[in-house]
Amino acid sequence: MKKGYFGAFGGQFVPELLMPPLLELEEAMERILPSKEFQDELASELRHFVGRPTALTFCPNLSRDLGVKLWLKREDLAHGGAHKVNNTIGQALLTKKLGKTKLLAETGAGQHGVATALAAARFGLQCVIYMGALDVERQSLNVRRMKLFGAEVVPVESGTKTLKDAINAALRAWIAEQETTHYCFGTAAGPHPFPLLVRELQAVISREARIQMLDQAGKLPDYVVACVGGGSNAIGAFHEFVPDASVKLIGVEAAGSGKPGDWHSAPLSLAGSPGVLHGMHTQLIQTPEGQILPSHSIAPGLDYPGVGPEHAAYQASGRAQYVSVTDDVALDAFVTLSRNEGIMPALESSHALGWVLKNAKDMQPGSDVVVCLSGRGDKDLDIVNDYLAGKA
Amino acid sequence: MSTNILTKRISDARAKGRLGLIPFLPAGYPDKARFWAEIDQLDEAGADIIEIGMPFSDPVADGPVVEHASLKCLDAGVNLAWILGELASRKGRYKAGLVLMGYLNPVLQYGLDRFARDASSAGVHGIILADVPFEESGPIRTAFDPQGLVLIPLVGLNTTPVRMDLYAKDGRGFAYFVSVLGTTGVQSGFDTGLPATIRAGLAQAKAAFSIPVALGFGLKHPDQLKALDGLVDAAVFGSALIRHIDAGGDSKGFMQVWK
Ligand SMILES: Cc1ncc(COP(=O)(O)O)c(C=O)c1O
Numbered sequence: 001m002k003k004g005y006f007g008a009f010g011g012q013f014v015p016e017l018l019m020p021p022l023l024e025l026e027e028a029m030e031r032i033l034p035s036k037e038f039q040d041e042l043a044s045e046l047r048h049f050v051g052r053p054t055a056l057t058f059c060p061n062l063s064r065d066l067g068v069k070l071w072l073k074r075e076d077l078a079h080g081g082a083h084k085v086n087n088t089i090g091q092a093l094l095t096k097k098l099g100k101t102k103l104l105a106e107t108g109a110g111q112h113g114v115a116t117a118l119a120a121a122r123f124g125l126q127c128v129i130y131m132g133a134l135d136v137e138r139q140s141l142n143v144r145r146m147k148l149f150g151a152e153v154v155p156v157e158s159g160t161k162t163l164k165d166a167i168n169a170a171l172r173a174w175i176a177e178q179e180t181t182h183y184c185f186g187t188a189a190g191p192h193p194f195p196l197l198v199r200e201l202q203a204v205i206s207r208e209a210r211i212q213m214l215d216q217a218g219k220l221p222d223y224v225v226a227c228v229g230g231g232s233n234a235i236g237a238f239h240e241f242v243p244d245a246s247v248k249l250i251g252v253e254a255a256g257s258g259k260p261g262d263w264h265s266a267p268l269s270l271a272g273s274p275g276v277l278h279g280m281h282t283q284l285i286q287t288p289e290g291q292i293l294p295s296h297s298i299a300p301g302l303d304y305p306g307v308g309p310e311h312a313a314y315q316a317s318g319r320a321q322y323v324s325v326t327d328d329v330a331l332d333a334f335v336t337l338s339r340n341e342g343i344m345p346a347l348e349s350s351h352a353l354g355w356v357l358k359n360a361k362d363m364q365p366g367s368d369v370v371v372c373l374s375g376r377g378d379k380d381l382d383i384v385n386d387y388l389a390g391k392a
Numbered sequence: 393m394s395t396n397i398l399t400k401r402i403s404d405a406r407a408k409g410r411l412g413l414i415p416f417l418p419a420g421y422p423d424k425a426r427f428w429a430e431i432d433q434l435d436e437a438g439a440d441i442i443e444i445g446m447p448f449s450d451p452v453a454d455g456p457v458v459e460h461a462s463l464k465c466l467d468a469g470v471n472l473a474w475i476l477g478e479l480a481s482r483k484g485r486y487k488a489g490l491v492l493m494g495y496l497n498p499v500l501q502y503g504l505d506r507f508a509r510d511a512s513s514a515g516v517h518g519i520i521l522a523d524v525p526f527e528e529s530g531p532i533r534t535a536f537d538p539q540g541l542v543l544i545p546l547v548g549l550n551t552t553p554v555r556m557d558l559y560a561k562d563g564r565g566f567a568y569f570v571s572v573l574g575t576t577g578v579q580s581g582f583d584t585g586l587p588a589t590i591r592a593g594l595a596q597a598k599a600a601f602s603i604p605v606a607l608g609f610g611l612k613h614p615d616q617l618k619a620l621d622g623l624v625d626a627a628v629f630g631s632a633l634i635r636h637i638d639a640g641g642d643s644k645g646f647m648q649v650w651k
Contacts, residue, residue: 004527013496013523015453017548017570019555158459164450171452176573178550276497276523277450289471290501291449 004192007316009309012191014279018171021178024098026193032097033200045089046204049122050079052086056212056370061340066360071221072343072373073209075233082346082375083205083233084115088184090201092119095182102126102181106170108135108163108229109300110142111346111375112186117149119184127151130169132162139300141379160294163304167278187230189308191279195235199310202236209370210240217368225250226372227351228268228322229301231308233374238320249320251311252355254297258326263296267307268315268322282309298327298383299347301375329354331387334377346375347383396542397517398565401440401489402604402626411617412566412626413438413650414606415633415643416493418445418461420470422637428478430643435486437647441566442486443520443628444479446472446494453495453522457631472502479514486515491544491565493520496532504535512539518565520544526558533562545601549573549593556600566604566626569597571611586619594623614650 004010012022032038046052054077059070075083088105095103103120104127107113113129120127129146133155136143146153159165167190174183188198206224213221224241226234228251241247253266264270264285272283277292285293285305295305314320330347333354338344345353352371363369377384395403402412415434420427434442447462447470454462479490492511499507499521511519519541524532526545533543545559548570559567571590597605607620608628617627629650636646 011528012525013528014525015522016525016546016551016555016559017453017573019525019527020550020552158456159449159463168450168452172455175453178573273501275500276495278452279523284497286497286501288501289473290498291466292497 006195006310006313008274009280009282009312010192010195011281012279013276013281014171014191015175017175018191021174021183022191022193025197028094028098029193029197032094038093038097042090042093045093046086050085050089051077052204053208053212054078056209056216057343058216059341062336066357067365068360068363068367068369069217070356071213071217071368071370073205073237073370075205075372075374076343076345076349076376080115080118081378082111082115083202083236084112084186085119086204086236087186087198087201087232088112088115088119091182091184091197092123092125095125095184096123098182100180100182102128102177103184104128104130104170104173104177104181105184105186106130106163106166107186108132108166108303109379110135110139110146111301111379113151113153114142114145114149116184116186117146117151120151121149128173129153130156130166130173132160132166133157134161135163135166135300162294164278164292171278187232187308188235188310189230189278189280189282189306195280195308195310198232199235199239202232203239205233205236205372206238206240209237213368213370219368220244220247221370222246222364222367223248223250223369224372225252225352225356225369227252227299227302227348227374228307228311229265229304229348230306231311233372235308235310237372238314242319249314250355251320251322252352253322253324254299254302254330254351255324255326256296258328263294264324265295265297265302265304266324267305268311269324277306280306280309282306283312299330299351301346301348302351323355325351325354325358329358331384333357334380334384335388338377343373344377345373346377347380349374350377396565398441398489398491398542399603402566402606405440406625411620411624412440412604412606413647414441414443414608414626414628415439415647416443416445416628416630417633418447418458418465419475420447420465420468421461421634424468424470428482430637433643434647435488437644438651439488439647440626441489441491443491443493444475446475446492446498448495448498451495451522455631457634461634472498472507476510476514479516483515489518490516491518491520492516493522495523496521504532508535508539508541512541516541518542518544520546520568522546526555544568546570547597549589553596553600556596560600560602563601563603566606567597567601568628569594569605569607569624571607586623591623598623617650
C-alpha cells in the first residue's frame with residue numbers, strides 16, 4: 001500500500017510549503033512515538049492528568065428496555081469532558097520533543113480547541129485556536145474556556161465561517177509558522193501523518209474497552225458503535241477490535257434535520273463521493289463540480305463535510321458499516337440516557353446512542369453493544385433546552 | 393525536442409533584457425463578461441504568460457484577496473466547463489502562454505483525462521495545482537503527458553535541495569518559486585531590497601532547475617522587479633492585479649506600470 005494511504009484513501013494533498021513540517025512530523029511519529037520514554041510519559045499523563053482508564057459502564061435500565069446489553073465507554077469522564085484530550089496530550093508531548101514552542105489548532109464546536117488549550121497550558125506551550133466566526137458566536141462558553149487556559153482564539157471570517165474554514169485558516173497559519181509551531185490536528189483526518197497519528201493516540205479507547213469487556217462481560221462485544229465527525233473517537237473505539245471479525249463496527253454520521261434539501265454531515269452514509277479536501281483523498285459532500293458543500297448537524301462536533309480516510313477505507317472494505325441518524329433521534333437519545341441512566345451524553349455521542357436505541361430491536365437479543373460515549377453533554381444544554389421548549 | 397511554449401515565452405522576454413511577466417486573474421473576475429476583456433488587455437499589453445485561476449471553495453494556499461475573488465466567481469457560476477469552453481472558443485487569439493492555476497478537487501471531479509484533453513485542445517499549456525506536492529503528482533502527470541500539458545512545479549523558501557531536485561528532474565515549462573512562507577498576497581516577502589533568505593532560495597532554485605524560474609506571492613509594486621534582476625526569469629502578480637481592478641483600474645493600466 002502506498003505510504004500514507006488506507007486503500008484508495010488518504011495521501012498528502014498539501015502545498016509543497018507544508019511538506020517539510022509534515023515530513024518532520026512523520027519522522028518524529030515513527031522515531032519518538034514508539035520509544036519507551038515517550039510511551040511512559042504519555043501513560044503517566046493519561047493516568048494522572050486525563051484520568052484514564054475511563055470506566056466501561058453497564059446500563060441496567062436501558063438494557064432491560066432494549067433487550068440488548070448496553071455498555072458505555074465513558075470518554076465523557078476524560079479531563080475536559082471528551083475524548084479529544086487523548087489526542088492533544090499526545091501531540092503536545094510530541095511538540096515538546098520536537099523542540100517547538102507553540103500549538104495551533106482548528107476547532108468547530110470548541111471541544112478540540114479546549115482540549116488543545118488545556119494541554120498547552122499543562123506543557124507550557126503557546127496556543128492559538130482558529131475557529132469559524134459563526135462557531136465563535138454559537139459556542140461562546142468554549143471560547144471563554146479556551147481563553148481561560150491562555151489560548152488566543154482567532155475568529156475565521158472566510159468561506160462558510162465554520163470548521164472547514166477554520167482548518168483552511170490553521171493550515172495557512174502553519175505554513176507561516178512551521179518552524180516554531182506544531183499544528184495539533186483535531187481528528188483522524190487531514191494529510192498524512194495526521195490520520196495515523198491521531199488514530200494511534202485515540203486507540204487507547206479500544207485498548208481499554210477490549211480488556212474491560214473481557215473482564216466485566218467475559219466476552220468481546222457484538223457491536224462497537226461510535227459517532228463519526230472527522231472520525232477520531234470512532235477510529236479510536238474501533239482500532240483494537242478490527243482483527244476480531246465477530247465484532248461489528250458501526251460508525252454513525254449526522255443526517256442533520258433529515259428534510260430533503262437540508263445540509264447534513266454524512267459523506268459516508270448519505271450523499272458523499274470521493275474527492276480531495278484538507279490534504280486527504282476521502283469521501284466528501286461536494287457538488288458534481290468538486291466544490292465543497294456546507295454541512296450541518298445539531299451536534300457542532302459532527303458538522304464537517306469530509307471524513308477521515310481510514311473510515312472511507314473501512315467502508316469500502318466492508319469491515320465497518322456507516323449509518324446516520326437525524327438531529328431528532330440524537331436529541332431523544334440525549335434525554336433518554338439522562339433520565340434512565342443518570343448520564344448526560346454530548347450531542348455528538350447521542351448520535352451513536354440514538355442509532356442503538358432505534359436499531360436494538362433488530363439485533364440478536366442479549367447482544368453486547370458498546371457505545372463510545374465520546375463526550376459529556378453540559379456544553380449542549382442550551383441547544384437541548386431550546387429543543388425541549390419547542391416540543392412542549 | 394521542441395522547446396515548451398511556456399519556457400520559450402520567458403526566454404524571449406529574457407532575450408529582450410527584461411523579466412517575463414505573468415499576471416494572474418481568477419476566471420470570471422471581476423465578472424464573467426469583463427474577465428475576457430481583461431485577458432485580452434493583458435495579452436495585448438505584453439503579458440508573456442497569463443495565469444487563470446480555477447476557483448475552489450477551499451483554497452488553502454491563497455490569502456484573503458485571492459480567496460475572496462475566487463468565491464465571488466464561484467457564486468457567479470464559474471466552473472471548469474465554462475472556463476475551458478470559453479478558452480476553446482478563443483483558441484489562437486493569445487500571444488501569451490496560458491496556464492490554469494487551482495486545486496486538485498475540481499479537476500479530479502471533471503476527470504483527469506477529460507480535463508487534460510479539453511484543456512490542451514482549448515490552447516492551455518500548463519497547469520498549477522497548489523495542493524499537489526511531488527508525492528501525489530504521479531497520476532496527474534500520467535494524465536497530462538499524452539496531451540503535452542505541463543504540470544508546473546511549485547517550490548519555496550523551505551524546499552530542501554533534495555526536494556528541489558525531485559521537482560527539477562522532470563520539471564517542464566517553468567518553475568514557480570513562492571517568495572514567502574505564507575499564502576498569496578498577504579505578506580510581501582520584501583520591499584525593494586531582497587532579503588538574504590529569498591536570495592539564497594532563488595539561487596538554489598536557479599541551480600536546480602534547467603527551466604526558467606518565476607517568483608510569485610507577495611509582489612506589490614514594480615520597484616521590486618529591479619531587485620530580482622539576474623536572480624529569476626519571471627515574476628507573477630496575483631493579488632496586486634486584483635487590488636488594482638478592485639480600485640477601479642483595468643489590466644492595460646496595470647501592465648503599463650509593470651512593464
Ligand atoms: C464529544 C465529541 N464527540 C465527537 C466529536 C467528533 O469528532 P470525531 O469524529 O473526530 O470523534 C466531537 C468533536 O468535536 C466531540 O466534541
